[in-house]
Amino acid sequence: MSGSIFGKQFQISTWGESHGKGIGVTVDGCPAGLAISEEIVQQYLNRRKPGSNPYATPRKESDTIHILSGVFEGKTTGTSICMLVNNETQRSSDYSEIASYYRPGHADYTFDAKYGFRDYRGGGRSSGRETLGRVAAGAIAMELLKQLNITVTAYSKSIGPIAINYDNASFDHILQSPLYMPDLEASSKAEAYLKEQMHNFDSTGGVIECIVSGMPAGIGEPVFEKLDANLAKAIMSIGAVKGFEIGDGFDVATKKGSENNDAFAYDENGTITKQTNHSGGILGGLSDGSDIILRAAIKPTPSIFQTQHTVNKSGENIDINIKGRHDPIIVPRAVVVVESMVALTLVDMLFANMSSRMDKLKTFYER
Amino acid sequence: MSGSIFGKQFQISTWGESHGKGIGVTVDGCPAGLAISEEIVQQYLNRRKPGSNPYATPRKESDTIHILSGVFEGKTTGTSICMLVNNETQRSSDYSEIASYYRPGHADYTFDAKYGFRDYRGGGRSSGRETLGRVAAGAIAMELLKQLNITVTAYSKSIGPIAINYDNASFDHILQSPLYMPDLEASSKAEAYLKEQMHNFDSTGGVIECIVSGMPAGIGEPVFEKLDANLAKAIMSIGAVKGFEIGDGFDVATKKGSENNDAFAYDENGTITKQTNHSGGILGGLSDGSDIILRAAIKPTPSIFQTQHTVNKSGENIDINIKGRHDPIIVPRAVVVVESMVALTLVDMLFANMSSRMDKLKTFYER
Amino acid sequence: MSGSIFGKQFQISTWGESHGKGIGVTVDGCPAGLAISEEIVQQYLNRRKPGSNPYATPRKESDTIHILSGVFEGKTTGTSICMLVNNETQRSSDYSEIASYYRPGHADYTFDAKYGFRDYRGGGRSSGRETLGRVAAGAIAMELLKQLNITVTAYSKSIGPIAINYDNASFDHILQSPLYMPDLEASSKAEAYLKEQMHNFDSTGGVIECIVSGMPAGIGEPVFEKLDANLAKAIMSIGAVKGFEIGDGFDVATKKGSENNDAFAYDENGTITKQTNHSGGILGGLSDGSDIILRAAIKPTPSIFQTQHTVNKSGENIDINIKGRHDPIIVPRAVVVVESMVALTLVDMLFANMSSRMDKLKTFYER
């Protein structure tokens, strides 16, 4: 069945393999009149580009985006927007060996189990390179949200055992850190930790946190299309994510109701606010007007340069040593992917909400 | 927009408010020929019935299921199956007060923000009573999975600070524990802890864990309809869930690749197996043939019998004391809901997988 | 796969068999604040009730609607609305015979081919009684459209060879005709024709026409979700419909471009209008502001009281005489079903259109 389409009204359709001719996405359902250009989208893509920091794979790809449709005279036309990145590295010679066995922690085995065979070159469709399409589409969603004064900011909350200290953290620091950590001291420590892992031919995981500000209250659709349920799906659909939290997340399990409830209060402008935000901006599956806070747990890169036990397709248990060079960590390059998936989800749910009230519907269609 | 429909091929559509005329669900897309009766479905519903243990609300409801369509001579016909539970308690007098203010931790405010007003009686559509429809539909999914030798078992892993010890745990104990804990010693401790919370007019949270056995490898659809992504949405759509994990979950963030990768090996039957299961049965978004392991973090019941600060609709900051009696914990009654949502997701993805290979498609339609 | 759900944002889910416990529908995605009551919905249902005229089956059913959820204090709440009609006639004894053979023109054979067996009582799920759910849901859509000053009016355009004369026709006459013909003279002739068919133990077909007024221009989504494409699906999903036309329909095939193009002109208010309406109110799949005109061809009732050749399940060619009494024509009772399916489609596409422009999106979410 189709699985490369995301969203219900603001829908994206992605395609492309690691070592095929290219990677791309079609965004369908974008409103007409949004200013979009290749330059704008490129800025988002550059944040996940390989070779952008010492901890990322040195694969040489310019990842240049081409917009092929749906934009006319600098604005979206309302019709489907196709965006394409050509793969510059298509050599598949390096990958002939991995055709015959299953790398631990990768999708090699499960793809074969499902499809009978696979494009084994560089992970094929299950490569992290697939996220290019998500980020290009996410760029459009991010630009759309800006117009509604909604911001989405993701960053590395922890790398292995090194976590940020919120007292030292600032959104302004995120882009200054090669690891996209908002606490530059933690970032330095994490760099040291990463170098150690690289030296040991090992890799590490981490946690990405994302904050959404400016979201109006009431967005999300009871009972299955809750905002947090859709965010969870969006985030868990990113390769290597093994956990998802909203607000206090797993900490709520040991909390008491008296600790976990957020009291409401009117602020000086007569706006309803919450005095704490344990809920992470969502109550009953709908946004509550506070910042939405979510986290994703990212597993360590499965490609490591140690001998590993596995099986081959000839029925043998074997030992392997994976060649090539790979990122010792997925987290930093996934930060913009998390932002993208959150933005795509928010746009879709903002659209879904537009038909929730008769009075607003009448105003919309009043003539 | 519609939000009460779940699934893509095996679709359920639920409806009903806490104090309306009834609660129900329509299951659409169930294969013909599955043995289903009201007795079978009732057994699942009884596990979430109010008043079933001392820690559950004593509201008197028989929760008797009526199958109105789609079953003929004891078997499903392939057409939509409507199931209905009449609400026996429809008095709304107790709830007149909560019409005017917003209870902390509940969806009162967000529903008003979205819809302009709400059915305030007992939480209306955001009541936990909504899950009746999920469990009735889940019963059908569970019966279907049994036919494929797939089992889904959920239980309380922890209640507040009391967690099970796996050395003492057994699936056989789950139904013996009023809290659905597989470790009866932990269950006793948790009961004591709960009584303490009740005495303090407080509530507590917990963690539900769910194990799926017998799932074939290769189920899930790259890249957005991953099995874990859909499980995450299913689980996060349950009210009060604030976190979701697959396999090692948030623990992977501090792990190294050499620790987290699961080595493959052929077993004595020549079947590919994994020597560990950090992945929780899912690789690249597809089932890998191992047990699927997932967890949900459940927040403490927001209705507590302490004075709380909030706002009313007249623009005032007020103090409230919620009347009535409520569960001090959501976890035990949510166990069967988690099982149901997992089963619904698995069935939908098993159907989705059927068109993944030309050879199997040809065999299916061979004449 | 599920097939009993219609719509994308305003979604309905129907269920029920001819001789099961009941028939019903859940409407999901209706905006909050629409005035709805059982009385309002009942008026629509009464137009398709059996026994309402001499040419309709005399089966005794009150078809009383019960609203079970989603309406509070006389208004929709925004959550799913379940509506139920109990079947009063559930005797299945009359139908034991038809379990063993396949009636020509009915779905008996195709249901068995698909599902392996069927609920054979009165056609089961393929009975015309299934349309009750469509009409109950359609009632809500019709009431919603009224709030937007959009009207949907269907009528019998022809019964067998007897067609209306537009010069004699008026919407005011429709409900005065037992056949829902807007030309009362044609209606009388059609009544005589029908009596002749009944005398001959035969049945006849006809054409239903539907006019939508007040639809704003620009509704519909290029390129697959065109308004006319969705209307076609909606109408063709009604049992017994074998053809669909928009505007001049099949007549365009022999027309020249110079005849078929509709010239645009500004009217006295500066509004863009068309000087003719060959397009039937739709250009490029989007509404063009003119009346939408569509037609459905309805086949003659397949149940006739003549000997017919068919097969039984034991492998024999046999002759059958179907018992009971049946309508000699489907058309009049299908008129309100056509109206319903058109209304459901229009509402869904009006919702879909709300996110088509950035400027309107910004206005909607402006704070």
Next chain:
Amino acid sequence: MSGSIFGKQFQISTWGESHGKGIGVTVDGCPAGLAISEEIVQQYLNRRKPGSNPYATPRKESDTIHILSGVFEGKTTGTSICMLVNNETQRSSDYSEIASYYRPGHADYTFDAKYGFRDYRGGGRSSGRETLGRVAAGAIAMELLKQLNITVTAYSKSIGPIAINYDNASFDHILQSPLYMPDLEASSKAEAYLKEQMHNFDSTGGVIECIVSGMPAGIGEPVFEKLDANLAKAIMSIGAVKGFEIGDGFDVATKKGSENNDAFAYDENGTITKQTNHSGGILGGLSDGSDIILRAAIKPTPSIFQTQHTVNKSGENIDINIKGRHDPIIVPRAVVVVESMVALTLVDMLFANMSSRMDKLKTFYER
């Protein structure tokens, strides 16, 4: 809202404007293991290529297809297949004039009404060139159906007043006729008729008929996802189609039940067959094992070289003469588009049917 995605499990997503950078489609949900190449797809595309006959626009486009993903070593991999045709003619100078006014019979006005502005070059997204994506995707669906021994054949049934005579018709003649008519005598007459229209600066319409052979019985999903309902949507989504029929279509309206019912009979192999096929291969929305027969009414090309009345965007009623050269008829080039849309629909519904029976589901997943 998104409207460029078609299908539910076998989903296609198209994009591209007449004079943008290119046109394309992504096919998502194609089973792994189907032999596909650019050569195969190109053959289908060549049938709708401009300049292929004297009655088609002489626009010079090679319409060369590029497959960018989803095919590895000559076979589909199960992941999304992106196909791209670069536009060679992108000059927009010819079209500056039509930016300011609305051509009768075109979507210019309705696009502006919906989106506020439009890509006016050559019709933009509403250009017939959009169908390239449909045909490329349809090629894959056609190849898949071949593997299941299902054939789809469309042809011109009539051009203006000239209709084929079935006694003279043969599928073998279709590709010999520049108008894709299976009756070469009618084809010659139609050519003469078309030349006359061109001489008169006019255009004409016609009817396309399509026959599906080899479809198993029972395909389609009651009650809204009927096979004929989905075919209707598929066909009506093609620009310029104004009517749709299954089997006897609008003729049923004047038929009697005794004439219209198809008697069942066992053939010599013990297979259930129908002795006539008024139903057009579909009963109760499910395929009945006979040939599926459908028709589409195509309007005359709206672009004609006569003075026409219309409005401009400055509020004036004006007379226009459209420049350039255009097809005097749409029908022949739409034949392969009809085939494509039928094939796409059949594949989707064949997939949907796979989960209709428990016994088949168990066999599928038996281990």
